[in-house]
Amino acid sequence: MTRKSQPTRPSDPLALETEFFVPDLCRVRAVFLLLLTTELLVLLLAIVHASQGWIDWAYFGLVSLFVQWTVLTSAALICALRPWLQRFSTPGVSIIVTGVVLADVLAFSLLSDWLLSPGAPARPEAIGRNVLAALIITLMTLRYFYLQHQWRLQKQAEMRSRVTALQARIHPHFLFNSMNTIASLITTRPERAEDAVLDLSELFRASLRTQDRLIPLADELALCDRYLAIESLRLGDRLTVHWELDDTLARQAIPPLTLQPLVENAIYHGVQPRPNGGTITIESLRRGHYVYLMVRNPAPDDRQARHRGNRIALENTRARLVAIMGEESVLKHSQGDGEYTVTLRLPWRTVSETAT
Incomplete structure (x- = not known):
């Protein structure tokens, strides 16, 4: 059983997790799912145990009481030991968690045996069956947690590669347009070209x-x-920009260069093709637990010629957003009243909260 240095939590949302595979049993949702799973197992046992009717309700009640108390106390102990457990390797964590569960089951088996049969000698066979059943279930559960954790690590690695590829596709397009703009200004307006180079850098x-x-x-x-x-x-x-911003959202967390491709898209599809140009509106607001960011531009006239490029840009941004901020993030687009609108929905979360 080897010790490791305690892992630090990365500030990168896509940073790979450590090898600590036990779920956080300090969370209500994790404990609820654990209780629900064990209760379904008890229900199955009560159905199999029934000699008359569909289910033995007396057996179901007694076993449920025993199992739920055992699960709750074991979860509480593992929750309390979690910071300490993170210093051990996977085999070490498995041994310690199994020992905690077996000790808990043994204690409750002795207690229930004493309460149900006061004064009678202990029943080692019944207690042994409880401990053996707990050992088998614990090992199976830990194996499931480990495989789930490995699958999650693999998905994170794949998502990181995908995000890197998406960024590589976004950045050259932006660089190409910007360098063309700067090149056109060097001979006619060198001062403005210098400012543009500074902005680009x-x-x-x-x-x-x-x-x-x-x-x-x-x-x-x-x-x-x-x-x-x-x-x-x-x-x-030809380009007019209108800002409608909620200043209270200044600390809202967002992946870098999320809005910029949408603004670039709005210029390329909504403003640049028009002889008279158009207006781009950038708006931010909060509703409940979500923050909404909208980018509006004049609806493109030639839909078919530009539809594919527009769709690719939106899909790239959507994939990157979900990869970094999770499934609660939504990107959608709509068109009406001569305007094309792209809306981002982000979970309300400040940068300071994501770093803790």
């Missing part, structure tokens, strides 16, 4: 520095503002 510095980590919404909006400053040099008066 800040955008990529922020992107490389944060990588997959979450950043405050205020920083993401600042990145969008720098990008729009570059595009405004190319489009001039």
Whole structure:
């Protein structure tokens, strides 16, 4: 049984978990699922044990009381020992958890035997059956937890690779457009070209520095503002930007360069093809436990010619968003009244909360 240094929690939402495979039994949901599973097992035993009718309710009640108390106390002990258990290897954790459960079952078996038959000698065979059954179930449960944990690690590794690939597809497109804009300004407006280079360098510095980590919404909006400053040099008066922002959402957590591809998409599909340009509206608001971010632009006229590129950009952003922030994150788009709207729904979560 070997000890390891206690793992630190990474600030990267996609950072791979440690090899500690036991679920967090300090969470109500985990304990509830454990109780529900054991209760279904007791129900099955009561059905098999019934000599008359479909189920032996007396047997079901007694066994349920014993099993639920055993599960609750074992979960509480494992919860209390969790920080200490994280220092051990997988075999060490398995041995300790199994020992805790067996000791708990043994204690409750002796107690129940004394309560049901006071003054009578202990029944070692019945107690031994309880301990043996607990050993088999515990080993099977730990094996399931381990396999589930390995599957989760594999999914995280695959998702990290996918996110990296998505970022590699987004960044060159942005770089290509930006460099074309700067090149067109070098001979005619060198001062503005220099400002654009500085804006571009800040955008990529922020992107490389944060990588997959979450950043405050205020920083993401600042990145969008720098990008729009570059595009405004190319489009001039054809581009108008309208901001409708809730200042209380400045600390909302968001993956870096999430809004920028949507703003770029809005310019490419909604503003650039129009001789007179158009207006892009960027809005943020909070409703309950969710934060909504909207990017609006004039609806494209030539839908078929630009539909595929628009769809790919949205799918890339949606996949990256779900990979980093979870299934509660939603990206959808709609069109009506001459406007095309992309809406992001994020769970309300500040950057300080994600780092703890």
